[in-house]
Amino acid sequence: SRTIRLAVVPGDGIGQEVVAEGLKVLEAALPADVKLETTEYDLGARRYHRTGETLPDSVLAELKTHDAILLGAIGDPSVPSGVLERGLLLKLRFAFDHHINLRPGRLFPGVKSPLAGEPEIDFVVVREGTEGPYVGNGGTLRTGTEHEVATEVSLNTAYGIERVVRDAYRRAQARPRKKLTLVHKNNVLVHAGHLWTRIFEQVGREFPEVTTDYLHVDAATIFFVTQPERFDVIVTDNLFGDILTDLAAAVTGGIGLAASGNINPGGEFPSMFEPVHGSAPDIAGQGKADPTATVLSVAMLLDHLGFAAEAAAVEAAVAADLAERTGTRTTSQVGDALAARVSG
Numbered sequence: 001s002r003t004i005r006l007a008v009v010p011g012d013g014i015g016q017e018v019v020a021e022g023l024k025v026l027e028a029a030l031p032a033d034v035k036l037e038t039t040e041y042d043l044g045a046r047r048y049h050r051t052g053e054t055l056p057d058s059v060l061a062e063l064k065t066h067d068a069i070l071l072g073a074i075g076d077p078s079v080p081s082g083v084l085e086r087g088l089l090l091k092l093r094f095a096f097d098h099h100i101n102l103r104p105g106r107l108f109p110g111v112k113s114p115l116a117g118e119p120e121i122d123f124v125v126v127r128e129g130t131e132g133p134y135v136g137n138g139g140t141l142r143t144g145t146e147h148e149v150a151t152e153v154s155l156n157t158a159y160g161i162e163r164v165v166r167d168a169y170r171r172a173q174a175r176p177r178k179k180l181t182l183v184h185k186n187n188v189l190v191h192a193g194h195l196w197t198r199i200f201e202q203v204g205r206e207f208p209e210v211t212t213d214y215l216h217v218d219a220a221t222i223f224f225v226t227q228p229e230r231f232d233v234i235v236t237d238n239l240f241g242d243i244l245t246d247l248a249a250a251v252t253g254g255i256g257l258a259a260s261g262n263i264n265p266g267g268e269f270p271s272m273f274e275p276v277h278g279s280a281p282d283i284a285g286q287g288k289a290d291p292t293a294t295v296l297s298v299a300m301l302l303d304h305l306g307f308a309a310e311a312a313a314v315e316a317a318v319a320a321d322l323a324e325r326t327g328t329r330t331t332s333q334v335g336d337a338l339a340a341r342v343s344g
């Protein structure tokens with residue numbers, strides 16, 4: 001029998017509530033002979049106020065010994081913007097080399113899209129997770145003067161681009177439509193853009209069956225709304241991927257359904273699964289949050305750990321639940337219903 005050692009970081013706001021439901025469904029989905037061992041870590045705003053810490057090295061070292069991490073949400077209005085985002089969430093993604101930030105965009109049957117005419121939406125965004133404008137490479141000059149300057153320099157390495165691009169090609173190759181779209185802005189961001197484009201073309205020679213396409217990010221936002229069915233796999237840099245995946249969530253039923261995986265494919269570090277949404281302090285503690293995004297992230301976690309059938313069962317439970325949704329239910333009612341479907 002196998003034991004899964006899962007680190008759980010509920011974090012702030014609704015993170016607590018949605019993670020509890022994700023764990024319910026995970027327990028229900030795992031085969032009887034698999035033992036789930038969870039360790040909860042108190043990280044986020046509360047810890048920051050109590051101790052001034054965001055992510056101590058000792059906790060980072062402990063997290064590293066786990067098979068995977070389930071994270072709820074990070075961020076609170078009582079903490080200055082950027083402190084927890086950079087000091088905790090991004091620190092985890094960078095320290096554990098989560099260079100594949102996987103974000104599916106799928107419109108489930110029965111879910112209302114704001115788009116006209118029930119489009120078929122089933123794509124996955126492979127967002128680069130450890131480079132780009134997220135690295136914190138920049139600074140300020142002449143602070144407080146009228147000649148103040150701030151830079152935020154995007155870092156793009158051939159190594160970093162090649163590994164995410166190759167991962168995206170492999171995913172495209174494994175899907176029925178075998179289509180990969182590179183999204184960048186190589187008409188303006190010519191230095192990084194040309195490197196991305198060149199590597200995209202080079203790696204593409206290894207995947208002759210994959211059809212490729214290129215879109216500038218601004219044009220891509222139009223097609224997300226007017227022609228989302230044209231996308232299969234999308235590969236893009238960290239910041240474009242951040243923006244596009246919120247748009248993807250908006251057109252596929254909202255942020256309450258959007259799942260993500262921060263993947264370290266080699267398995268040297270634990271991968272981390274989290275809903276795309278934030279901590280939503282305005283509705284925290286009220287049982288109003290939809291745990292579905294977390295449950296779908298749990299499906300990605302299962303798949304990553306080699307439980308493909310169990311992952312499919314969780315997705316099927318979500319699909320069945322979404323197809324029949326009426327009225328309002330509390331966070332735990334949705335979790336209970338999904339867990340029951342998975343066990344049933």
Ligand code: IPM
Nearest residue numbers: 074075085086089090242276
């Ligand atoms: C996300 C979030 C994060 C990001 C923030 C909170 C650092 O928006 O997971 O999409 O920009 O990646």
Ligand code: MN
Nearest residue numbers: 242243246276
């Ligand atoms: Mn985001």
